[in-house]
Amino acid sequence: MMDVMGFFDIVLALALPWLGWRLLASSDLFRAVVLFISLGLLMSLTWVRLQAPDVALAEAAIGAGLTGALFLSALRRLERLSESERRLEHAGKREEDETIPPEKRRRAKPVAYVLSLFLLVVFVLLLGWSLGQTPGAKGGLGPAVAGQMGQSGVQSQVTAVLLNFRGYDTLLEMMVLFLAALGVWSLTRVRQTQQGEVPGPVLATLVRLLVPLMIIVAGYLVWIGSSRAGGAFQGGAVLAAAGVLLLLANVTVVRQVPAGLLRWALVLGPLLFLLTAVACMGGGGNLLEYPGQSAGVWILFIESATAVSIGVTLAALYAGGRPPAPSAPEKDNEEGPGSGVDKGGKA
Amino acid sequence: MSGLYSLAALCLLLAVLAGLVRILRGPTEADSMLAAQLFGTCGVAILLLLSKGLDWVVLQDIALVFALLAALAAVAFALRTWGGTER
Amino acid sequence: MAFLHGLGMVCILLGIPFFVSGTIGLLRFPDIYTRLHALTKADNVGLGFVVLGLALQAEEWNTVARLLLIWLLVLIASSASCHLVARAALRRKIQPWTRP
Amino acid sequence: MPDTAFWAVCLVVVPLFFALICFVRSDQAAVLGLLAAGLNALAALAMTVFFVRSGPLRYAIGGWQAPLGINFSIDGLSVLLVAMTAVTGLSVSMYARGYFSLRIGSAGEINRHGHQRAFFWPVWLLLWGALNGLFLSADLFNVYVTLEIIGLSAVVLTALSGKPAARLAAMRYLLVSLLGSCSYLFGVALLYRSYGILDMAALARLISPAPLMWASLALLTTGLLLKTALFPLHFWLPPAHANALAPVSAILSGLVVKASFYLMLRLWGDIFAQVLPFAAYVLLGVLGCGAVLWGAVQALLQKRLKMLIAYSTVAQLGYLFIALPLIRLDPGSSAWEAVILLIMSHACAKSAMFMAAGSIFLKAGHDRIDDLAGIKEVLPISSFAFVLAGVSLMGFPPSGGFVGKWLLLGVSLAGGEWWWGVMLVIGSLLAAGYVYRVASRLLVFKVTFFSRRQSIPPVMEWSAVLLALLALLLGLLAGYPLGLLEAGSPFPLHACREVMP
Amino acid sequence: MNTLFLYTMSGLALFAIGLHGLIRSSHLLRKILAANLMSSGVFLIMIVGACGTDQVMIDPVPHAMVLTGIVVSVSTTAVALVLVCLVQETTNRALLWQKRKRGQGGRTDA
Structure with missing residues (x-):
């Protein structure tokens, strides 16, 4: 048995x-x-082979699913921009800039290239050797976590570490997500997609089937998070997948969501997490010290709130900009000459 | 007995990697899109076999998320890159 | 009981060749449409067999239900995406391969 | 119940809470932002008062003790830096309120500046909360997350101005920040792999020379040097700081760059202090000298005022790295006090300078140094603030910069390594060079100065002047902050340290 | 040569490839892909560190760290991609260095 799975690992590695x-x-x-x-x-x-189911779920949902979708939509936007760019150049509007084509530039600095490659190889070999030297991990904080699992209020060790022992990290983590949504909203506004783009019959049925299932699976993942692999991040990511599917299929309901509600949905998770953290201090404990034996209940409450917020935030990140103004798109010349994405889209 | 499952999982993994070669060589973009489907089916099968081989029920949840996300990736491929307004 | 277990094993062993043939089809076929054909059909049947085999060997019912749910989901998803890819390819005016 | 720990928690929770509220109520963003700035300054003041009374403290978040849970370690260094952030942040917030209200006033560009204001406040408060979190936290991975928030919010703030040059600078800044965070995380991963501990104090006791330890130190240091923009890795800083909006430039140059240098101090001064050979410190010192020379020369050549100030940041950072070998050299703690004085006075002076430059830019419509002659007729207070801040940057008595450099000079001469002292003097002369170059343009008497008609609100000018004055007086009042340092001296390198159980 | 060491080397290789790609590639999108690769490599090394001798999880803390790392990297990637689109649109090239060639320092605003 060992040799086959060993071979499986070798192929994967x-x-x-x-x-x-x-x-x-x-x-x-x-x-x-x-x-x-x-x-x-x-x-x-690989994460499955390394006994890390939580990370496998998160990697599948966020790493491959959402990041992939983000890259695809960015690629499409880049192509559409360079397409409209070519048309403008063709029409002679943009002056021809004398940029050195990148290929030639790379040959211009062979010394730096060889040096950086050499440094990199030496560093990797040194590190590889030193990584080989050190004995296997002595379990790090594992035993300490196992010892305190009794008071953590959940069965799954990873969820205990994420939301109880190192809950402050997860709180700041939610702030990073919120900040990313803020950043994307501050940079651009979502293009006014043409109304005519009605999704084809196959896509419509697919969306009608998949989105409810995704929402149920997301709820299931958040619920199962306390005992097995799952939790707020994984549940939120699957929720975001449902949101992305709706955005992809250009379903009209997505555009009717009022901006105020959207902002509250973005803020809901971090705000509730912050308030519960402070509320724990009310009863004389430290920040994020869940009172008495009710840690499990608090954790579930925080997880469900953050899962919703993560789902909405990641979907907003996929949308790639502030929601279009509900009123007639007012003259929003928020950028310089090569103005906002909406100009590009109209070309 | 349970070695059979891992053997099957290994074959599927090799099949997936062989399939990825099509992406590298695939002339048109559509060929690269097949990867999502490939992972949708082979990846889920590998996970189900491993869950039986390693007797680890959690893998079925991961297989479920895999299937959902492979569907999302495939739709994202098809729509975001080629679908939409053909000018 | 052992009979079910054996039958399940046979089903799984039946499923694997379908996957392999799907991949070979993916590599050998000349154009996008035939490759789609190979990939969607062969792999789904392969997965069907694997799921059937595992279901036969499963002890409690919720595992069977879960396996069937996953299989149905993959069926729906891959057929829909196969359709979308084919439609997109047709829109991009990729001509199907004709025997020279 | 309120004690040092309570106020420390407030310092992190209040900015984050108001950032969320500012986002939801974006029309009252400015009012809420100022309220948060005031509360933050109050909390910092209260924490300092309680700290002086009760001394250093370790606060276990979530009630879990150090190795398992995350701890705040509130000692002299973190209290001083939090106070610095509070003071600079408060004055920048007041400046920003005037800045955006002025810009919105001009009818032509209501949309853009309304949009910029609506997003400036939540992102700035997130940055502020993360800065406080970073100075207080004693956990290596927690510091990674705060570094990530600081880096990302700095990039978003830089790109807020919407100009192509700012976007390009923000893109380059984001890639450098990605590279820095990834190598820092790799260093933390290797440290955890070999010692199994994330808490800084506990790690300091376990550190022993091993190949993996050297690799992780190299990774941590490269990550932090990238984020601090030390000399060879400084290419991203000038365009980012120069092309950002005025209050954003003040925040970036004054505070953001200090966060990663503070971590360098923690790593090189405390955790890895026992194992590091003196040669490593000398290497950093040499890079610091390079930064001082390169930054100053570039500053002298710049055509634009904000680029000049940005390059002067690169130079001033050089001083902080020159101080590292002197800290190792010096048995007493005067080198420590010098570094902290330099950090605090540079933060105040550089923010004041960028604010004054922002007002000048708004008034003159451009920031080409040669055409700024006679602007003092139109903007007397801002020009005075600029020159005052320049004095502190030059290290001219009685400014904090002078006392810091004077102490460092003493340490370098006493320790027999006179060349560091010579470097400091050369740097100061060069600094005097570029400050005088600008001052001569500002203060020359020339009656006719064409300027935009809009008048600069007084709050913008006075906040710059007050901050510059503070940087100047820091030298005189050096006793108080340094006394704080004694109360919780985090780094008695020689004395054995009381560490949590 | 047990499999854990193999995974560590594979993580290290991913980090090195990502670092090389981040520095060498000219297109911004490829740089962001490389940055994600680098962090995947670091995560792999962290999780391998958390595995006991026979690949069983003995320490959940690296798992929590990697989860946080994945969410941080998706957030940074999202902002980076939007920035790339904006850079491409205003300077019609998704490259970092074309500014240098057209004369330093275009027009700036306060």
């Missing part, structure tokens, strides 16, 4: 760097993104 190399060496960007998604899914298999 060799496939990852090979795929990574092909990914960066591939000439066509679309193929690079596809390889990146395949790498994410293979990585998820």
Whole structure:
């Protein structure tokens, strides 16, 4: 038995760097993104082999699913921009800039290239050797976590670490997600998609079937998080997958969501997490010290709130900009000459 | 007995990797899109076999999420890159 | 009981060749439409067999239900995406391969 | 119940809470932002008062003790830096309120500046909360998350101005920040793999020379040097700081760069202090000298005022790295006090300078240094603030910069390594060079100065002047902050340290 | 040469490939892909560190760290991709260095 799974690991461990190399060496960007998604899914298999189900779920849902979808939509936007760019140049509007084509530039600095490659190889070999030297991990904080599992209020060790022992990390983690949504909203506004884009019959039925199932699976993952692999991040990611599917199929209900409600949904998770953290201090405890034996209940409450917020935030990140203004798109010249994405879209 | 499952899982993994070669060589973008489908089916099968081989029920949840996400990736491929407005 | 177990094993062993043939089809077929055909059909049947085999060997019912749910989901998803990819390819005016 | 720990928690929770509220109530963002800034300053003041009374403290978040849970370690260094952030942050917030209300006033561009204001406040408060969290936290991975928030919010703030140059600078800044965070995380992963502990104090006791430890130190240091923009890795800083909006430039140069240098101090001064050879410190010192020279020369050549100030940040950071070998060299703690004084006075002076430059830019419509002659007729207070901040940057008595450099000079001469002292003097002369270059343009008497008609609200000018004055007076009042340092001296390198159980 | 060491080497290789790609590739999208690769490599090394001798999980803390890391990297990637689109649109090239060639320092605003 061991040799077969051992061989399975060897194939997997060799496939990852090979795929990574092909990914960066591939000439066509679309193929690079596809390889990146395949790498994410293979990585998820690796996490399964390394006994990390939570990470496998998160990698599959966030790493391969959402990041892949983000890259695809960015790639499409880049192509549409360069397409409209070519049309403008064709029409002679943009002055021809004398940029040195990138290929030639790379040869311009061979010394730096060789030096950086050499440094990298030396560093990797040194690190590889030193990693080989050190004995296997002595269990780090594992025994300490196992010892305190009694008071943690949940069965799954990873959820206990994430939301109880190191809950402060997860709180800041939610702030990072919120900040990303803020950043994307502050940079651009979502293009006014043409109304005419009614999804085809097949896609409509697919969406009608998959989205409810995804929402149920998300709820299931959040619920199962306390005892097995799952939790707020994984549940939120699957919820976001449902949101992305709705955005993809250009379902009209998505555009009717009032901006105020959307902002509250984004803020809900971090705000409730912060308030519960402070509420724990009311009863004389420290920040995030769940009172008495009710840690399990508090954790479930926080997880469900954050899962909703993560889902909405990741879907908003996929949308890639502030929701279009409900009123007639007022003259929003928020950028300089090459103005906002909406200009590009109208070309 | 349970070695059979891992052997099957190994064959599927090799099949997936062989399938990835099509992406590298695939002339059109559509060929690269097949990867999502490939993972949808082979990845789920590998996980189900492993869950039986390693007797680990959690893998079925992961297989479920795999199937959902492979569907999302495939739809994202088809729509975001080629679908939509053909100018 | 052992009979069910044996039958399940046979089903799984039946499923694997379908996967392999799906991949070979993916590599050998000349154009996108035939490859789609190979991939969607062969792999789904392969998965069907594997799921059937595992279901036969499963002890409690919720595992069987879960396996069937996953199989149905993959069926729906891959057929829908096969349709979308084919439609997209047709829109991009990729001509199906004709025997020279 | 309120004691040092309570106020420390407030310092992290209040900015984060108001950031969320500012996002939801974006029309009252400015009012809420200012309220948060005031509350934050109050909390910092209260924490300092309680700290002086009760001394250093370890606060276990979630009630779990150090190795398992995350701890705040509130000692002299973190209290001082939190106070610095509070003071600089408060004045930048007041400046920003005036800045955006002025910009919105001009009818032509209501949308853009309304949009910028609506997103400036939540992102700035998130940055502020993360800065406080970073200075207080004693957990390596928790510091990674706060570093990530600081880096990402700095990038978003830089790109807020919407100009192509700002976007390009923000893109480059984001890639450098990605590279820095990834290598820092790799260092933390290797440390955890070999010692199984994430808490800084516990780690300091376990550290022993091993190949993996050296690799992790190298990774941690590269990550932090990238984020601190030390000399060879500084290419991303000038365009980012120069092309951002005025209050954003003040925040970036004054506070954000200090966060990763503070971590360098923690790593090189405390955790890895026993195992590191003196040669490593000398290497950083040499890079610091390079930064001082390169930054100053570039500053002298710049055509634009904000680029000049950005390059002066690169130079001033050089001083902080020159101080590292002196800290190792110096048995007493005067080198420590010098570094902290330099950090605090640079934060105040540089923020004041960028604020003054922002007002000048708004008034003159451009920031080409050569055409700024006679602007003092139109903007007397801002020009005075600029020159005052320049004095502190030059290290001219009685500014904090002077006392810091003077202490460092003493340490370098006493320790027999006179060349560091010589470097400091050369740096100061060069700094005097570029400050005088600008001052001569600002203060020359020239009656006719064409300027945009809009008048700069007084709050913008006075906040710059007050901050510059504070940087100047820091030298005189050096006793108080340094006294704080004694109360919780985090790094008695020689004395054995009381560490949690 | 047990499989854990193999996974560590594979993680290290991913980090090195990502680092090389981040520095060498010219297109911004490829740089962001490389950055994600680098963090995947680091995560792999962290999780391998958490495995006992026979690949069984003995320490959940690296798992929590990697989960946080994945969410941080998806957030940073999202902002980076939007920025790339904006850079491409205003300077019609998704490259970092074209500014240098057209004269330093375009027009700036306060």
